[in-house]
Amino acid sequence: MSQPEEQQWKLLLLEALVKERREEAQQVIEEVYPYDLANWYGELGKTEQERLLRYLDHERLADVIEELEIDEQLEVIRRLDVDHAGHVMDLMENDDVADILEELPDDEVDRLLSGMRPDEALVVRNLLTYPAETAGRLMTNRFIWVTDESTVGETIEKMRDYIEYSETINYVYVVNQLSQLVGVISYRDLILASNDERIADVMDRKVISVSSETDQEDVAKMFERYDLVSLPVVEGDVLVGLITVDDALDVLREEANEDIEKLSASGKSIDFDTKPWVAATRRLPWLILLLFIGLVSGSIISQFEETLSKVVALAFFMPMIAGMTGNTGTQSLAVVVRGLITREVDKRVVTRLIIRELRVGLIIGVTCGILIAIIAYVWQGDPILGLVVGSSLIITLIFGTLAGTIIPLILHRLNIDPAIASGPLITTLNDILSLLVYFGIATAFISRLM
Structure with a gap:
């Protein structure tokens, strides 16, 4: 429409x-x-x-x-x-x-x-x-199953009888006399088989299934990994239910929304219809915490007050250094969180990811560092200032990229949802790091800057 x-x-x-x-x-x-x-x-x-x-x-x-x-x-x-x-x-x-x-x-x-x-x-x-x-909460009992002793003709007749009842007719699941899941047969294979053939002779014995206690996010990953349209749920080996692809899509949407809320540090769900007071109270705890962490940035600047008072031009580049570091960290965080959701992670994958992001940080840092060094020199007419600003940006962008990569990986390793390493938190931590590096290098070159 x-x-x-x-x-x-x-x-x-x-x-x-x-x-x-x-x-x-x-x-x-x-x-x-x-x-x-x-x-x-x-x-x-x-x-x-x-x-x-x-x-x-x-x-x-x-x-x-x-x-x-x-x-x-x-x-x-x-x-x-x-x-x-x-x-x-x-x-x-x-x-x-x-x-x-x-x-x-x-x-x-x-x-x-x-x-x-x-x-x-x-x-x-x-x-x-x-x-x-869990899978148990997603499953339905509205599906078609037959015993392995049934014939193809009997199965097709059962499908006709229950077609209005079942949520899907793409597959028929096969159980033995103990109600244990032993096979599956597609509607296509049923049509191609002879009516008098036994289901046990034409079914596929390789059946992908999940336990009723399986986390719903893992269930959704299985749908994506194996291109499933339905997934049987078992307790032990007994068939107790079926999950359909529409429920898996709902789970993916819910999990994505949860991760977005955590990445933005807004906590519980906030949408267009949320009342102002409710939305504010859900955001405030994180923001108040970040406020106090942000005070550390102020204390760092106060420690380098003498350096800043002697070379006022350093203040011109402070917002840029802090902002760029926070931005690159947030970009890496988004890449890692999305990757953790869509694939399995082992030691080899983690090592390769960290090396890749280190190279990315190096390329971004050198490119942006050289560019800002030239701008600082042309603007202020001081090559040493350009060197301080450029080298600071190179170092902070590399560390910012690594922070946005490693922090969510550590949380994932500790079985903590990595999305709680939210954008504002990474940005605040990178602000502190960038100021330490920037003023540290400036202090080392203070005699040449004056």
């Missing part, structure tokens, strides 16, 4: 809701995607939101709720009566229901589950027993 078409449908829906024209609203609802309805929902007034919820049938409402942000999901579920909410949650993916209910108090969870079908409620309760952000 193009943007002009989307805007046109949006205006038609708004007009129908305002004028309470149910049939016109439902015509628009049938023409647009649940994702679009979810986006428009937050822009509607309270009255129009309630009318939209009334006009949506159970299946369409379930699809829309799955596209909403968690705060809006909670709001919508609470607006529905128990029976209505139960029917809708029966149609939603079990893991999405579990994510919503996790945010609610126990009594409200019990009340909502009482409105669901007993079999669906049982599955959701089971999902809630798994730790958050």
